[in-house]
Amino acid sequence: MSDEKVPFLDLVTAHRGLQDEFVEILKTALNSAGFIGGPMVQGFEEDFAKFCESRFCVGVGSGTDALRLALIAAGMKLPAASCGVLQN
Numbered sequence: 001m002s003d004e005k006v007p008f009l010d011l012v013t014a015h016r017g018l019q020d021e022f023v024e025i026l027k028t029a030l031n032s033a034g035f036i037g038g039p040m041v042q043g044f045e046e047d048f049a050k051f052c053e054s055r056f057c058v059g060v061g062s063g064t065d066a067l068r069l070a071l072i073a074a075g076m077k078l079p080a081a082s083c084g085v086l087q088n
Contacts, residue, residue: 015022034040041059049057060066071078 029035029040032038032040045057045059049055058069060069068078
């Protein structure tokens, strides 16, 4: 077994050139509560659907929501409380 460490992805450098754009988008979202439905979310859904070459996209609040909707879309019938989180 090797003691060589795998470096983490440097997200600071990768996003440095986009910082001003990110800050403006974040300000718009915070000032309009645009992260909870509304035109910003609708715009994201439309853009992401085009990017994925899909007719539809649904923004959700969590990975659990995304998995649940994917299972339902695949035809699985799930009870209301089928997804849960266990705390250690």
